[in-house]
Amino acid sequence: MPELTYKNKNAYDTMDAAEIENAQSYAADYMKFLDAAKTEREAVREAIRLAEARGFVPLAGQPRAGERVYKSLGGKALLLAVIGRQPLTNGLNIAGAHVDSPRLDLKQLPLYEDGEMAFFKTHYYGGIKKYQWVTLPLALHGIVVKADGSAVRVTIGENADEPVFFVSDLLPHLGRDQNKKTLGEAFTGEQLNILIGTAPAAKKPEAVSGDAAKSAGGEKDADRFKKAVLELLHAKYGITEEDFLSAELEAVPAGRAREAGLDRSLILAYGHDDRSCAYAALRAMLELEVPEKTAVCILADKEEVGSDGVTGMQSAAFEGFIAELAGGSTQLPAIFERSFCISADVCNAFDPNFPEVSEKNNSARLNHGIGVMKFTGSGGKSGSSDASAETVARLRRLFSENGVAWQMTELGKVDQGGGGTIAKYMANRNITTIDAGVPVISMHAPWEAAAKLDCYMTYKGMAALYGHRE
C-alpha cells in the first residue's frame, strides 16, 4: 500500500548534518554575491567575473560540445551556456532568473534645492510599498554615461566611511492627518525625494560696484545648496548636471546581507528577488561539466517592470543567442519545442503574521525547499502560462531523483492579488516552462528574508535541471 496522504516535510528533518553544512557554506558564498551585486549591472559584472574564472568566454561564433560561453546584453543582462554532447535540436535545459530588483531610480534631472537642502527626485522601479523606503539608509549605485560615450561608475554608501542617503518621514507628533491615510496613499511617488546635502557652496566674493554688483547680488546665492552637491560630484566623478540626463543611478538599501535569527538560519538582504535564484542558476552552471543537453542560464533584466526592452525576456536577444549557439536560426523552432525551462524566480513564503492572504494547504513554507508554482497570474490565473500536469510530473521526477527538497505553492489566496515572472515569455516561445524558486518573506521590501536551506535547495534544483536527460 503506498502512502495515501501527502505531507511536505521540513528540510531540517530530511537533510543530514553534512548536507546542512554544505548549505551553510553555499549561503556564505551567496551572501558575498549579494554584496557584490546590488544592481542588475553589478550582478552581470560579478557573474562574468565568476564565469571567466571557471573557463567561460564571450560567445564568438558557433561553439563546440564542452565549450563554456556567455553573452552580455549591454552589461545589464547575461546569457550563459555550456554546450552539451547532444545536438541542440534535442532541446536545451534552461534556467531563467532575473537580476533587477525594486529600487528608487533617480530621475533624469534629479537635483533641486528646497528649504536650504538639496534633494534628488526619484522614480521608483518595480512594485514597492512606498512607506518602506523612508528613513532607512540608502546607497547610490549606477553609471553615468557622458555625451562622448565614456562611462563613470558610481557607488556611494556601502563602506562604513562613506555617507548614506535617505528619504524623510513626518514625525508622529504631526502625523495626525497622515495617519488617516491608507498605506498606499500616505506617501506619493513625488515625495520619495532623497536628501543629498545641506551645506551650501562657498559664497562668491562681493562685487565691487555698479551693474556688476547688481547682477551678482541677485545671482550669487541662487542654487548654492544644489551647486555644492554638483561641486562634490564634479570633484569626485568629473560629471556635470547635464550628465544626469544619460545616467542610470539607483538608490538601494545601504548595507550588507546579514544572517538572521538566533540560529542564523535565514539571510536578511536586499534583492533576494531574484538574486537567490540568479545565483543558484549561475553557481550550478559554473560547476557544470559537459552535460548531455546544452544548458543555458539566463540572468535577465526588467522582470520587475514587465520584461520589456532589449535586456528583458521578451527581447529577441534570446533568439539571437540560441541562433548563434546553433549556427543559424532555422533550427530555432525545433530547438525550442524540445527545450525545458525553469523560470527561476522567488515565491512568497507563508508568513504567520499575515495568514489571511495565504491558503495554508497551498503555501510555501520556509525550509521546505524550492517552491514550485504551476501557475502565477491573478484573477483566475490570468497572465500565467500555467504549466501542464505532464510538466509538473517531469519536475517531480527530476527533483526526487536528485535529492532536491521541494514544495508546491501558489501566490496567495485566489482573490488576493497575484503576480508574474518571465515564465510566460519563455512558454510563449513554445518552450515547456514551469516556475520554481526560493520562498521569500517580505518580498519586495528593502530587506527581504530567505532561508539558507531553501537557497541551497534551489541551487541543487538548478544543477539537476542542467543535468536533465529527458
Ligand SMILES: [Zn+2]
Ligand atoms: Zn522576481
